[in-house]
Amino acid sequence: MLNPRISLTAPILGMALLVSACGNNASAPANQTTDAPATATAGQQAEQPQAANTTDSEQFQDAVKAYHQFVIAQTDQFVKDTQAFVDAIKANDMEKAKALYAPSRMYFERIEPIAESLGDFDPWIDAREGDVPANEWKGFHRLEKALWQDKSLDGMAPVADQLLQDVKMLRVKVEGVEIDAPMLVTGAVELLNEVSSSKVTGEEERYSHTDLYDFAANVEGAYEIFKVLQPTVEAKNKELAAEIDKRFKELDATLQPYRKDSGYVLYTDLKEDEVKKLSQAIDALAEPLSQIGTVVEG
Amino acid sequence: MKQEANDRADKSAISRRELLKMGAVGGLGLFLGAGVMKGFDIVDNNKPAASMLTNANGIIPFYGRHQAGIVTPMQDFVCMGAFDLTVTDIAEVRKLFQDWTAASARLAKGEGVGEESNNALVPPVDTGETIGLQPMSTTITFGVGPSFFDDRFGLASKRPSKLVDIPAFKRDELVEEWSHGDIIVQVCANDQQVAFHALRNLARIARGKAVLRWLQQGFQRAGAADPKGATPRNLLGFKDGTNNPNVADEETAKQIVWAQAEDGAPWMDQGSYMVVRRIRMRIEVWDRTALGEQEATFGRYRDSGAPLGATGEFDPADYTKLDKNGKPVIPADSHMAIASMGGKVKIHRRGYSYSNGIDLKTGQLDAGLLFICFNRDPLQQFIPMQTKLAELDRLNEYIEHVGSGIYACLPGVKEGGYIGDTLL
């Protein structure tokens, strides 16, 4: 097995993020210096005139900047880990590729709404069989099927190359992505909706059953958004901020028993009532989280 | 408001009894049954159809001495959900009950659960499927189960002695997932969507504090399908509810339904104990059962609903009458003969039919009775009755109890208070 630290000790990631952030020592994301988009909320103001106050505030702009840095740091790491995964595929090292598969995907899962806003990256990188016409199917899940179902990497080298190319392209695009208020406030809930609709049902990783990695990554991505918005939410609605923070902790605790060797147990190891508990913990968090849009009210 | 309803109810109760005495039963029989089942105004103003319509769409006040949905006339639909609490802090439970109270008072008036903010970046406060709809006599009734009094909230000493764990009865086939729950929420309305909407929004408000444990929707024939308001039939084709006690009469309701302060738990004063049994019917078996056996099973005629050996639905049952072979005309093991308990034990039944598609294993219909009853003391009322029924009832061949729950339905709430405020 790979050393899972590779992904999990990255500056802001993994369980470390959730756990330590709850202990309030999750510091700013990687020391990446990037140009934050200058006018992130320009379009937003026209539609949401009341929003002007909050979204123009320095605090909110800082939030957008911090989140953008997070996205870039994640994508940097995503490129590196995908490179290692692709190398393993091309070396026909099935065991290594299998071990690298789930952890490398987590970077993408954390920033999925951003990737989705940038065009076709989601179908290229993350389409499941049947999501796209068979002859266009590529990306991680194609390789997942080869590794776990076909148990053969024949003909997979071009798929691997293409994947790496798409991931690198994503890295280029996130540099200049314009993150506006609606994207941030709805992005957090979207991440949890991803969990509700495909991860908690075991539909995302139908061959590898590594759904809990994606589950955790989506939650971590949502937490990152909440964290950058937390001061703004607190200023507007202390109770809401406290409730969301509490539910994140509860969800983290619900997930705890399924952490194993710095990774996660397989979805197929979960009992029915355990799945139900996880699903309900997501709902419990997503409901108050869906209210953070109130911060952009006047 | 409540008092008014009771006064009117009294009038209808008196008219009913007096008319029965006067023997004016034939033509009016159906009509009177409706008075009990469907709306208090009916007997009073002699305009069943019209008054039923206004009643059907109207408002049943949420606030009052008693919770609505217990002795108020039955609506066409029920949507019942049992919740389990996920919080352990009693303050959070209190907050939930307060939020539920505010929402319920609005829902009863046909309003959304809260004021909308119109902020395009947050989800709407109400889920929206009842916008523009009438209140449809929505009632929302809350109760707490025995598990509410375990060690989580420090309420063990408050558990009423009447809120017993239901004993296992003979032939029980209970499924844990269809039983129990910390909290029960019974929503009744004359529209299925309106009923579902209420439960859905209450479940949404509870998110993070309580999760749904089971949910069962139920129905009876719609008021509009039977403008005369005759006694509704269950899915076995028989009139069901005929000999329900007349709880529109305040004294009767006090004896049979309402818990009293002196019963041992002062906080339950004017509340009631609800027993729910999810009873599956062996529909296919029943359908191939001969009419004679069907009627012997209940002890009543299918068409008229009259007791065997009598002619009118509301005629008294004569359990002593023998046929030419010297056997009781109403079989001693018939459902009615057993359930009548010699006239000494009574409960107030308020159940609905349910139908959940088919049993995927057998292909048989998954349908039955969501049996709901209210009583003042389950130890003296429901439990002895069901003990006897489980042992002897001829109906047992055609039914199977698959879910069970008992709940202390809280006293009514005054405006400004909240459900459970005598307990929490």
Ligand code: HEM
């Ligand atoms: C699927 C199950 C059941 C069906 C189909 C059913 C149906 C009926 C019917 C058709 C009647 C006669 C009409 C009437 O007075 O309402 C009746 C009466 C009654 N039933 Fe049931 N019932 C069921 C279960 C139960 C249970 C579980 C109980 C209580 C433990 C119960 C208690 C009673 C009582 C008290 C009466 C009135 C008896 C009298 O005094 O005349 N029933 N039921």
